[in-house]
Amino acid sequence: MGKQMTEMLKGTLEGIVLALLTGKPAYGYEITTLLRDQGFADIAEGTVYALLVRIEQKGLVDVEKRPSEKGPPRKVYSLNQQGTQELAEFWNTWSFLAERIEKLHNNSHSTGEKQP
């Protein structure tokens, strides 16, 4: 994967996963394939599992172990209240940053233009 993308995912991947969990619990392997389906084709499996451990330890998700017909038991993660709040803060932070960056994006298109 591009180095730029790797760095850019820092701080956003956690929010992305929390967003994926809104309303519908999911387990690690499932989340990995979900991410791939959504265009994040090159995210390493280990990254996702490490992230899940982290958000569990931060208390943002509840975990339930369920047997699988194929392979070891699944760990199903569901967003709890604290996770919901963290996600809300994530959207705030994201909006703040995205807004300013988009402004820069537009400015760099109109080379030489100045705004009041």
Place this chain on the structure above:
Amino acid sequence: MGKQMTEMLKGTLEGIVLALLTGKPAYGYEITTLLRDQGFADIAEGTVYALLVRIEQKGLVDVEKRPSEKGPPRKVYSLNQQGTQELAEFWNTWSFLAERIEKLHNNSHSTGEKQP
């Protein structure tokens, strides 16, 4: 500053600074105040200088030392060809990520969640 913002700036701050340099060279102290003016009030001075050292060593900018009437000489950075290309790749990466995250943002609004 929020920990979320700190992590989110990883991978984007470099692009932000490169974008600030398009068309108009600037020196470190100036860039710091520019960032503050644009809403990034809490970015540490040391962070900016370290970043400038990095992009200089990566060959993304040209540097010229100019005397200042007030204080030590300034190091004026200007985007060169390689930096321009890196910035273009940054916008590609950013657009890719922002598009997918915005999609998630909209979905989380329309999945039965209530909004303020």
Place this chain on the structure above:
DNA sequence: CCCATTACTTAGCGCTACTATGTACCAGTA
């Protein structure tokens, strides 16, 4: 029996932003 698929785990690495501190230069002022 071997192997692909499913499913999760973890140690070590590289990169980036932050904290904290230091250096250097000049102007105003008491």
Place this chain on the structure above:
DNA sequence: TACTGGTACATAGTAGCGCTAAGTAATGGG
């Protein structure tokens, strides 16, 4: 002179996050 404050740059140490790489565990098909 001595002191303060603004300008301007530098850097060592720390923490957090994603990646690499390797492993364990369970099931079913060739």
